Amino acid sequence: MRQPGRRSGKPRGSRVPRGLRARLVVTFVLVALIGTGTATALAYRDARTAVLSRTQEAAQEDLRTRVAALAPDVDVPPDPRSLAALARSVSSGLTGAPLVVARYENLKAASDGSPDDPRVTAELRADVRVSGRMSFQRVTRDGTPYLVVGTPVTYEGGRPSRLEVFAVTPLRAEERDIAALLTSVRDGLLPVLVLTAVLALLAARTVLRPVRDLGRATRRLAEGDLGTRVEPRGRDELADLARDFNTTADALQTTVAELRDQEAKAREQEARAREQEAKARRFVADVSHELRTPLAAMTMVATVLDEDADRLTPDAAHAARTVSAETAKLTRLVDDLMEMSRFDAGVARLHLTEADLAATVRSSLGLRAWTDRVRTELPDSAPALIDVRRIDVTLANLVGNALRHGAPPVTVRLTTGDGLATVTVSDHGPGLAPDVVAHVFDRFYKADAARTRSEGSGLGTAIALENARLHGGTVEAANRPEGPGAVFTLRLPLRPAAGPEGEPR
Known part of the structure; x- marks a missing residue:
């Protein structure tokens, strides 16, 4: 909302010209004003100096x-009467009969009877006396300018007589002439400025017409009319700008058309990819579901064969045990696929219970007979609100991964603080390559393409991450900073906020 008293972000009373036309006119007028003022000042100075x-x-x-x-008729040294007569005689013979002051050492006289006139300054008298030649000085008295000229009187041969004569001439007529000249120049300034403004408007109109055309075309282009073009006029820079605009608009129109085609193809490919991915997930879920019943029967048969393997021939016993082991692996794979399908469908739920996280870690290791193969650094207890089954699966996947692909010792460390539980699983193996770290939680990803199929399905870390996210936590993979080996870090809130049916909010 605009504030009262403001418009377009500037004060309402601002006098700064905003349009290009106004700025051009103001610039022309300012240039004319500066030029005329400069010419007037120079003319005034030259005229005043000349006058x-x-x-x-x-x-x-x-x-x-x-x-x-008159000097040859003056007796030196003069008396007061002859000195006064000299001053009057000199004054009567000068144009305008100015005041004349005659001085001889301490004796002085003036044509009007006032020999101590302050217009004859001590500086001028000293200059005349010391230099021995005529000097002048301009002085102002009571607002009136005067020209004071002083000259020494010399004998024949140039010898000084110590007699000095000063004439004080008013400069009123000269000042009037100079003022009249300044007034006439000033009176002619207004018509010059008006003419300059008119010429500036005409020039601005000629210059700004193609600029306005370009502005309208640019706005139409910005609004989506990619067919907008400008007709170049002439061969000046503005015409070149119009041609450049048309070239740019052509390139933009071509580029936009190509981008739209690419976008349409990308959307089509993305839709096909989503459809294929959805079909693949449904296929995996359906196949996994359909395999559970025959797998259950195979598991029962494999269990019986495994129990009777000691009474069979060696070849038959080996075959029975192989079938039993492979059936168990296939069962785990189907269970993992079913679990991933529940994550994809968004139907996976937490069943939170009060449990001791440290005891859960010990139980998970003991259940799989890993207690002697894994070092633990656990607190006596770590109360938490967790889904025990999902945490057990997550720990089993992380520790099993370290045991299969790392090197001993494998260490599980649990710490709590700030409402979080942090479980780190580290090993001393070769660690993770940089390109592996970015994909270690991808489904079915195996760092070594030559790894045998018996080393896992490639779903363990993905399931661990999904279980952590259900708890409002995360799992991160990295290499040990203090040496070779990989480290997986599981972070969980000790008291996750639970929504309906135990799902964290």
């Missing part, structure tokens, strides 16, 4: 000429 330079040169020339004409 002031002309005034300065004229004032200096007038003063030099007037002093040169």
